[in-house]
Amino acid sequence: ETGVTQSPTHLIKTRGQQVTLRCSSQSGHNTVSWYQQALGQGPQFIFQYYREEENGRGNFPPRFSGLQFPNYSSELNVNALELDDSALYLCASSTHRAPSYNEQFFGPGTRLTVL
Amino acid sequence: SQQGEEDPQALSIQEGENATMNCSYKTSINNLQWYRQNSGRGLVHLILIRSNEREKHSGRLRVTLDTSKKSSSLLITASRAADTASYFCATDSGNTPLVFGKGTRLSVIA
Numbered sequence: 001e002t003g004v005t006q007s008p009t010h011l012i013k014t015r016g017q018q019v020t021l022r023c024s025s026q027s028g029h030n031t032v033s034w035y036q037q038a039l040g041q042g043p044q045f046i047f048q049y050y051r052e053e054e055n056g057r058g059n060f061p062p063r064f065s066g067l068q069f070p071n072y073s074s075e076l077n078v079n080a081l082e083l084d085d086s087a088l089y090l091c092a093s094s095t096h097r098a099p100s101y102n103e104q105f106f107g108p109g110t111r112l113t114v115l
Numbered sequence: 116s117q118q119g120e121e122d123p124q125a126l127s128i129q130e131g132e133n134a135t136m137n138c139s140y141k142t143s144i145n146n147l148q149w150y151r152q153n154s155g156r157g158l159v160h161l162i163l164i165r166s167n168e169r170e171k172h173s174g175r176l177r178v179t180l181d182t183s184k185k186s187s188s189l190l191i192t193a194s195r196a197a198d199t200a201s202y203f204c205a206t207d208s209g210n211t212p213l214v215f216g217k218g219t220r221l222s223v224i225a
Contacts, residue, residue, distance in 0.1 A: 033213070041217055042216050056212055104160060
């Protein structure tokens, strides 16, 4: 088990609603990355935060937004939920930000179901 | 888009046998990493190999990297039932984010 925690574990929402997912990074890590993993697929990069600033973004629409706090914990917000947003959302913390990559420490994920 | 592609998609072996998974990618990379995921939970880092390295070992794991063929392999020796999981390769190159493949589902039968 890593020291990365995520909440909630599971979440059920309806189309059009908004959701906030939370992540506490491992002690000493200043970089948090968020990934979306659809069933049967590999994780897809959403964005990365380094010291409270966005440091790179994947191919996701603006309704996916994030924050990183001074203690390096992070939030992922998704507005106007769509059925295709149903997935496992993973956060990962590390000591290096892009473009220098090292080991990513993943949390257990939040399973989001959109009905 | 997914840069890495693991092969095979699924693999079933007996306990004690070796398991080999392959990863192919399309563009030049800086690093390649292998991760394990149990039953839709968080991923666990296994090994990172840099583009100027050819082979790395960690316990029962052996990773090779062939940059001329744009491919990597993960060998798990003397497999155990606890090795049952999905295995993903992930690559990074320059300013691109970490890109994961679709994974290989390994089943180790006791």
